[in-house]
Structure formats: C-alpha cells, structure tokens
Amino acid sequence: MSQQGIRRRNFLKGAGAAGTAAAAALSGGLAACADSPGAPAAKAATATAEPLLTLNPSEAAFITAAIDTLIPADGLSPAASECGVGVFIDRQLAGAWGNGARLYRDGPFFKGKPEHGYQLALTPRDFFRAGIAAANEWSLKTYGKSFDRLSESEREAALQAMESGKAQFAELSARDFFEALLGITMEGFFADPIYGGNRDKAGWKMVGYPGLPAVYNDAIEKYRGKPYRPAPQSIADFS
Amino acid sequence: MAKTMKHVDAVCVGVGWAGSIMARELTKAGLTVVGLERGAFRTPGENFVLPTVRDELKYRLRLDAMLDTSIETVTARHNPDEVALPMRRWETYAMGDGLGGNGLHWNGITWRFSPSEFVLRSHLTQRYGKNAIPAEMTIQDWGVTYDDLEPYYDKFEKLCGVSGKAGNLKGQIVEGGNPFEGPRSSEYPNKPLILSQGGIIFMKAAKSLGYKPFPTPASNSSAPYTNPEGLTIGQCQYCGHCEFFGCEANAKASPNVCLLPVLLRDPKFELRTDAYVARLDYDKRAKKVKGVVYIDRRTGEEVTQPADLVILTAYPFNNVLLLRLAGIGEPYDPHTGKGVVGKNYCYQTVGGVTFFIEDEINPWIGTGTSAASIDEFQADNFDHGGLGFFGGGYICVSGSGGRPIQVRAVPPGTPRWGTAWKAATAQWYNHNLTLTTHGCQYAHRANYLDLDPTYRDAIGRPLMRQTFNYRDNDHKMSAYITAKAAEIAKATGAKIVANPQPRTGNFGATNGQATHHTGGAIMGTNPRSSVVNRYLQNWQASNLFVVGGSAYPQNAGHNPTGTIGALSYWSAHAITTQYLKSPGPLVHA
Numbered sequence: 001m002s003q004q005g006i007r008r009r010n011f012l013k014g015a016g017a018a019g020t021a022a023a024a025a026l027s028g029g030l031a032a033c034a035d036s037p038g039a040p041a042a043k044a045a046t047a048t049a050e051p052l053l054t055l056n057p058s059e060a061a062f063i064t065a066a067i068d069t070l071i072p073a074d075g076l077s078p079a080a081s082e083c084g085v086g087v088f089i090d091r092q093l094a095g096a097w098g099n100g101a102r103l104y105r106d107g108p109f110f111k112g113k114p115e116h117g118y119q120l121a122l123t124p125r126d127f128f129r130a131g132i133a134a135a136n137e138w139s140l141k142t143y144g145k146s147f148d149r150l151s152e153s154e155r156e157a158a159l160q161a162m163e164s165g166k167a168q169f170a171e172l173s174a175r176d177f178f179e180a181l182l183g184i185t186m187e188g189f190f191a192d193p194i195y196g197g198n199r200d201k202a203g204w205k206m207v208g209y210p211g212l213p214a215v216y217n218d219a220i221e222k223y224r225g226k227p228y229r230p231a232p233q234s235i236a237d238f239s
Numbered sequence: 240m241a242k243t244m245k246h247v248d249a250v251c252v253g254v255g256w257a258g259s260i261m262a263r264e265l266t267k268a269g270l271t272v273v274g275l276e277r278g279a280f281r282t283p284g285e286n287f288v289l290p291t292v293r294d295e296l297k298y299r300l301r302l303d304a305m306l307d308t309s310i311e312t313v314t315a316r317h318n319p320d321e322v323a324l325p326m327r328r329w330e331t332y333a334m335g336d337g338l339g340g341n342g343l344h345w346n347g348i349t350w351r352f353s354p355s356e357f358v359l360r361s362h363l364t365q366r367y368g369k370n371a372i373p374a375e376m377t378i379q380d381w382g383v384t385y386d387d388l389e390p391y392y393d394k395f396e397k398l399c400g401v402s403g404k405a406g407n408l409k410g411q412i413v414e415g416g417n418p419f420e421g422p423r424s425s426e427y428p429n430k431p432l433i434l435s436q437g438g439i440i441f442m443k444a445a446k447s448l449g450y451k452p453f454p455t456p457a458s459n460s461s462a463p464y465t466n467p468e469g470l471t472i473g474q475c476q477y478c479g480h481c482e483f484f485g486c487e488a489n490a491k492a493s494p495n496v497c498l499l500p501v502l503l504r505d506p507k508f509e510l511r512t513d514a515y516v517a518r519l520d521y522d523k524r525a526k527k528v529k530g531v532v533y534i535d536r537r538t539g540e541e542v543t544q545p546a547d548l549v550i551l552t553a554y555p556f557n558n559v560l561l562l563r564l565a566g567i568g569e570p571y572d573p574h575t576g577k578g579v580v581g582k583n584y585c586y587q588t589v590g591g592v593t594f595f596i597e598d599e600i601n602p603w604i605g606t607g608t609s610a611a612s613i614d615e616f617q618a619d620n621f622d623h624g625g626l627g628f629f630g631g632g633y634i635c636v637s638g639s640g641g642r643p644i645q646v647r648a649v650p651p652g653t654p655r656w657g658t659a660w661k662a663a664t665a666q667w668y669n670h671n672l673t674l675t676t677h678g679c680q681y682a683h684r685a686n687y688l689d690l691d692p693t694y695r696d697a698i699g700r701p702l703m704r705q706t707f708n709y710r711d712n713d714h715k716m717s718a719y720i721t722a723k724a725a726e727i728a729k730a731t732g733a734k735i736v737a738n739p740q741p742r743t744g745n746f747g748a749t750n751g752q753a754t755h756h757t758g759g760a761i762m763g764t765n766p767r768s769s770v771v772n773r774y775l776q777n778w779q780a781s782n783l784f785v786v787g788g789s790a791y792p793q794n795a796g797h798n799p800t801g802t803i804g805a806l807s808y809w810s811a812h813a814i815t816t817q818y819l820k821s822p823g824p825l826v827h828a
Contacts, residue, residue, distance in 0.1 A: 069656075069657070070657065071656065071661065072657065072658055072661075074658050074661060076661045076662065076665050077661065097301055100309075101309070102301075102302070102307045102308055102328060103308065103309055103327055103328050104309050104312045104325050104326070104327040104328070105309065105327070106694060106695065110322070110324055112324045113317075113745075114747070115745050115746065115748055115749065116315065116324045117326060117328075117331070117747070117748035118327050118330065119324055119327065156657065163655070182655065182656060185656075187296060187300060187644055190295075190643040190644040190647075191295060191296040191644060192293075192295070192296065194294075195296060204643065206661065206664070206665050207643055207664060207665055207668035208665075208668065209641060209643045211293075212293050213289055213293070213478075214293055214476070214478040214479060214480065214603065214640075215476045215478060216476060216477040216478065216479075216603075216605075217475065217476050217477050219477075219601075219604060220435070220477050220604050220605075221433065223599075223601055223604070224439075225436060225598055225599055226599055227599050227669075235291060235293065238289065238290035239290060
C-alpha cells in the first residue's frame with residue numbers, strides 16, 4: 001500500500017488521518033538520532049515533534065517524503081527527517097534567506113538562458129511553496145496521488161523524473177525544483193547541527209568529518225596517511 | 240541634507256588590500272587620508288572567532304561575508320547583441336564587502352605573475368611572429384615590467400609573511416622552488432607550510448613525470464611572524480577554512496591583520512565604514528576630480544569628501560562604474576574597438592580532474608592554499624607553436640578543507656542521492672583529490688564592461704554589465720592543461736580517475752569559479768589603448784589613480800592578489816616620490 005513506507009517510519013504525526021497526509025509537525029526530535037548511524041528508524045516514533053515555523057502540513061508531508069527518499073535510513077545513517085533535515089529546511093525557509101534576504105529582486109524578469117542562473121521573482125520560501133504544489137500536481141496526474149502517498153519505489157522514480165527533466169511541471173522547471181530540493185537537503189544533512197539538521201552529527205559521522213575545532217597543526221604530521229577519527233564536535237559543543 | 244566634510248589630501252574608495260596599502264604609504268609621506276568603505280567594520284578577533292567561524296552554511300553557502308546582491312550585483316550576457324540579466328544571487332563568483340574587502344576571506348594564494356605576462360603582446364609577437372596573435376585577442380603590454388615590480392612584490396610578500404620556497408634567487412635556480420618564476424631579490428619571508436597529504440601525493444606523481452613541483456606560495460603563515468609594520472601574524476592551524484572565511488588564528492594575511500592596526504592608530508588616517516561611495520565629483524573642464532560623494536548608510540545622508548588626490552581602490556566592477564558615471568575616459572565600443580573604459584575585462588579559466596585513491600587523505604586537514612603546484616604549463620613556459628592557443632595556467636592539488644556540504648566527490652556514474660550515493664560518499668569522502676587547472680583568461684574584443692541599460696542598484700545607479708564568454712583560446716588552453724593534469728592524476732596510482740573537466744561551453748552564472756575579475760580600467764603606454772598610465776594614474780584626470788585588478792590588461796593564470804599588492808606599492812611609490820613634488824601627469828601622452 002502506498003502509505004506503507006511513511007507509516008512504517010512514523011515520520012509524520014497524523015499521516016493518513018485526512019484525505020491528504022496532514023502533519024502539524026516534523027517528527028524527529030532531539031532524541032531521534034541519539035544513537036550511532038544505523039539506529040533503527042522507528043526511534044523517531046518516540047521523538048518529540050518539532051513545531052513548524054513556515055511549512056504547512058502538506059508541504060511538511062512532501063518534504064519528509066522527499067528528503068527520506070534522497071537520504072534513506074540504512075546502516076550508514078538514519079533517514080534525513082530523523083536527522084532533523086526537515087526541521088532545518090523549515091527553519092531556513094522561515095528565516096532571512098528563505099524570505100529573500102540578499103536576493104536581487106528588481107524587475108523586469110525574463111527566463112533567460114540556463115547560464116543566467118536564478119531569474120525568478122520568488123523568494124526561496126515562495127519557490128518551495130510553488131515547487132511543492134507543482135510536484136504534487138504532477139504526482140497526482142502521473143500516479144493518482146500526492147507525492148507523500150507514493151510508495152518508496154514510486155517516490156524514487158518520481159524524483160528521478162524531476163532530476164532528469166522527464167517530469168514536466170505546469171509552470172516551474174521540475175529540474176530546477178529538484179536541484180533546490182537536493183541542495184537544501186544536503187545542507188541540512190551536513191551543516192553544523194546548530195541549524196536543526198545533521199542531528200547528532202549523523203552526516204558528519206557518515207563520512208568521518210571531525211567538525212570542530214579544526215586546529216590541526218599537530219595532527220597534520222601525526223595522522224599523515226592514517227585514519228583520523230575523533231568523535232565529531234560541533235559549534236554547540238564549544239559554546 | 241547634503242553635507243561636505245573637511246578637505247583632506249587624499250581619499251581612498253574601498254579599504255581592501257589596495258586601499259590599505261595606498262593609505263598607509265600616503266600617510267607615511269605626511270598626507271591626510273580618508274578611507275571610505277561601503278561595508279561594515281570588522282576585525283578577525285571580533286567577527287571571526289571560534290567556534291562560530293567554522294560555519295560552512297553561513298559563510299560558504301549563504302555567503303555572509305560577501306556583498307549583498309540585493310544592494311548591488313552585476314548583469315551578465317555572453318555577447319554584445321544579447322540582453323543581460325542580473326545575477327540575482329551569487330551562484331558562481333561572489334564579491335567581497337566590508338573592511339578588508341576580499342583580502343579578508345581569500346585563500347591566501349600569493350603569486351607573482353610570470354615576467355612574460357607583463358610584455359605579453361611584444362613577447363608573443365617576438366616568439367611566434369607578427370601574425371600569430373588573432374585579431375580578436377586584444378592583449379596588450381602592461382607598461383611596467385616584472386623587473387619594475389619586483390621590489391614591490393617583495394614588499395607585499397614581506398607585509399603578508401608569505402610562506403614559500405624561492406625557485407629563482409637573483410637569477411640562480413634553487414632546487415625545490417618554482418624554477419619558472421622571475422628572479423627574486425630575496426627568499427620568501429616564511430618557510431613553506433607543511434604539505435597536506437594531497438600535496439605529498441601530487442608532488443610524487445608530478446616528479447615521476449619529470450615536472451618540478453613546489454609548495455604553492457601562501458599568505459597563511461607557517462610560523463608566527465612579525466611584519467615590517469611591526470604587526471604579528473599568527474601560525475596557521477591547518478583548519479581548512481580559508482576562502483570565504485575569516486581566520487581566527489590571524490594566520491592568514493589580510494589588511495585587517497597586516498596593516499589596519501597601524502593605520503587606525505595614525506592620526507593622519509581616518510576610516511569611515513558604512514560609507515557607500517555613489518559617484519565622483521569630477522570637473523570635466525579642469526580635468527580634476529574634486530572629491531567623492533558617498534552615502535552614510537547610518538544616516539542616509541549624502542556626504543561630499545573633497546580631496547586633492549582621489550584613489551579608486553575598489554573592486555574592478557566598482558572602479559569602472561565610478562569612471563563611467565563620471566564620464567572620465569571614452570567608453571569602450573566592442574564593434575569599433577575604440578574607447579578604453581570597460582575594455583579588456585577578463586576573468587579566469589578554471590578546470591580540474593578528480594581522482595579516487597586508497598590513501599587516507601584527511602581532507603579537512605590543510606590550508607586554503609593548494610599545498611603544491613607545477614608551473615610547466617603556465618604563461619609561455621612551454622612552446623605554443625602549433626597549439627592554436629596562447630597562455631596557460633598552473634596545476635595544483637586543491638584543498639577546500641573537506642567541508643562536507645560542498646566537498647564530497649563520488650566516482651563517475653554514482654547517483655547523486657539514495658543508498659548508492661550514501662555508500663559511495665562514505666567510501667570515498669576521505670579518499671579523493673582534485674587537481675585544479677587555474678588558467679589565464681586573455682582579453683577578447685567582445686568581452687568588456689559597461690553600464691546596464693535596465694537594471695539598477697539600491698541607490699539608483701546602473702548595474703555593471705558584464706559581456707563575457709569563454710572564447711576559443713580559453714577552451715583550447717583549458718583542454719590542453721587539464722589533459723596534463725589528468726596524466727598527473729593517473730600517475731598517482733589512483734584507483735579511479737574521473738573524466739577531466741576543462742572549462743567548456745559558455746560562461747555560466749551557476750558554475751562555481753574563482754572571484755578573479757580584472758581589467759576595465761587597464762594600464763598601458765598611451766591613452767588610446769588604456770585608462771591609466773604605468774603608475775595607475777588616469778590619463779585625463781591626473782589627480783585620479785585607479786588601483787587594483789582593474790588595471791590588468793589581461794588576466795594571467797596565477798591568482799591576482801600578489802600583483803594587486805605589488806601594483807599598489809608601485810603606484811604609491813610613484814605618488815610619494817614623483818607626483819607630490821610636482822602634481823600633474825607622470826607620463827606625457
């Protein structure tokens with residue numbers, strides 16, 4: 001059944017309770033990633049839900065389903081949402097960057113060539129609002145259900161279609177939306193945990209990045225050609 | 240509302256490397272100097288401290304230390320017949336902002352340009368014949384030579400405490416250094432940095448192919464160092480957070496560490512931050528710039544600062560903008576090739592090759608500099624006969640601190656997400672290296688800067704319009720040197736060597752590259768082909784000097800900052816020893 005993947009992981013409070021998945025919060029609280037990589041995904045069920053700052057319930061459902069397809073749980077790390085990537089995205093979109101700080105927004109607006117880069121009047125928050133709506137519309141048309149209700153393999157196929165440009169959204173470029181989604185997901189997985197993602201440094205542990213304080217004038221010779229794997233530390237560990 | 244400040248001897252527009260050096264040299268000569276900086280006051284000790292300085296999201300992704308594009312950006316197009324569109328956010332390069340300018344958050348790579356670069360047109364004509372240079376390649380001689388600049392390179396290197404190994408001391412080739420560099424009057428002030436593991440792997444492979452690799456000269460101090468200004472630079476901690484970041488160890492040279500503490504104590508110098516220079520006060524009839532007009536961002540007030548000497552020390556785009564708005568010099572026309580302001584805007588042609596290797600790299604340990612380089616394929620260090628292009632670049636092993644949001648290569652064919660991506664990332668994150676080919680970008684008739692007809696900045700001025708594309712010479716040069724890099728990658732014994740990625744196709748506002756922009760207010764031997772003379776003095780207004788990367792007639796393969804430092808000292812020396820005695824043109828056209 002289509003919702004199985006989501007229900008199994010309990011990503012969303014109240015998923016499936018209404019006609020479309022509705023969630024008031026992104027699960028994956030502070031305890032969710034307390035264990036080493038490979039902690040069972042079901043841990044999230046006991047986690048405290050994080051209140052949302054800007055995403056609405058169906059946006060949150062989309063984000064959770066999408067990021068957990070991009071970064072699924074396996075032996076290397078819990079799924080993205082359990083690592084706080086959804087919380088990260090919600091906070092980024094709610095904050096200054098999400099609301100267009102530092103974005104040149106004077107018109108006129110033209111599509112331009114791909115080499116011109118981002119040319120829309122939308123802030124990142126609005127871009128994600130429009131992108132999620134377009135992706136769900138496309139998903140409904142293609143699969144008969146919104147993205148968060150697709151099975152795991154359907155979600156993978158859907159994201160591949162967006163990535164390759166095979167998926168055609170009505171207004172926005174599916175490919176541009178996918179790139180923005182993948183970009184912010186990776187930011188949430190690998191940024192310092194102070195922003196709400198990379199919980200318990202799950203992203204850093206996956207690759208072996210030691211984080212802070214990054215003072216290596218002694219280590220550079222001592223660990224030359226050898227593994228250097230201290231437990232990673234983050235900004236909060238020194239604050 | 241307008242206010243006029245007390246007259247001073249000199250005003251510098253922009254307080255980065257060029258502005259700080261000019262201000263220091265002029266105050267030493269007894270002048271009163273005001274430095275105007277559009278951005279905020281910042282010091283490494285206050286604004287870039289542990290633990291918060293190690294924030295890849297804030298500084299690298301959200302570009303916290305860089306210019307806010309909602310205030311000012313650049314429009315871009317590939318050719319003169321197209322409509323340019325604004326870079327609405329920095330997705331390729333990112334200009335600096337704030338005290339110290341780009342000098343605060345650079346990587347610290349501090350080269351001297353090859354001697355042939357300064358006499359490029361004459362040199363290539365002499366070696367390859369009168370008709371060798373294509374008509375559209377509008378390269379020029381600089382009007383200064385390497386020998387002219389050598390003492391000023393030396394001075395800048397000592398200011399910064401550059402770590403490196405000389406390869407040519409007064410004409411004697413020295414083992415272990417760069418044998419292709421011009422003769423140096425002295426050894427680098429600091430011994431080379433400890434090589435990263437990537438540097439060692441690169442050196443070994445390069446040597447096996449007969450090349451002569453050497454430690455990349457770095458303004459990241461290998462040991463505590465006191466510069467000739469009496470200021471102390473700390474020891475590099477190999478933290479991997481250089482470019483886009485400030486340095487909490489004060490080990491990376493910046494105006495803020497190497498000069499400003501002295502300037503700020505000097506009663507002859509006054510720094511004004513949040514002073515956004517809007518335009519020059521130019522008397523066209525008298526051919527004299529009477530001062531500059533800026534907006535005090537704290538009050539919104541328009542303020543005029545009169546000065547005898549006006550020195551533009553901003554980024555190339557801003558230097559050119561101020562000249563264009565003032566109507567100083569004839570704007571360049573790509574169709575006729577006439578005019579000079581905006582001409583020979585150049586950039587950098589960067590390529591690379593990534594490879595995957597068994598060795599533990601520990602990529603987070605290292606400096607922002609590239610650890611080691613080769614210069615065999617730089618400039619005209621190799622025979623270009625029959626190659627169909629001129630110029631070249633250096634090949635180095637890159638070091639970006641393994642900062643994991645951005646630096647986590649996976650072998651070709653790996654998906655970009657999902658379980659297969661996770662497995663490959665976990666497997667290869669600590670086992671990959673990239674060799675960068677940092678190539679020149681030679682002037683092309685159709686590459687230039689002018690005023691955008693449509694888009695405006697926050698104070699209503701036209702944005703600078705970049706008409707730029709990679710041309711035939713750039714593509715061929717990049718393909719050639721990147722193929723050489725791939726041979727070195729293979730010689731490391733790598734398990735997998737990805738396809739080489741030379742610079743191909745169009746300039747893209749979304750392809751991350753260096754922020755190395757040059758030209759637009761170029762120096763030269765006569766006013767028909769240049770904006771400033773060999774001392775960086777404007778040909779029209781003799782009390783106006785335009786200093787910085789904007790003066791390069793074309794961009795070399797080496798990073799530009801060392802030459803900005805040298806030119807600043809060179810120009811300051813001409814002002815203090817010649818101009819002040821008899822204000823007026825230092826070169827008669």
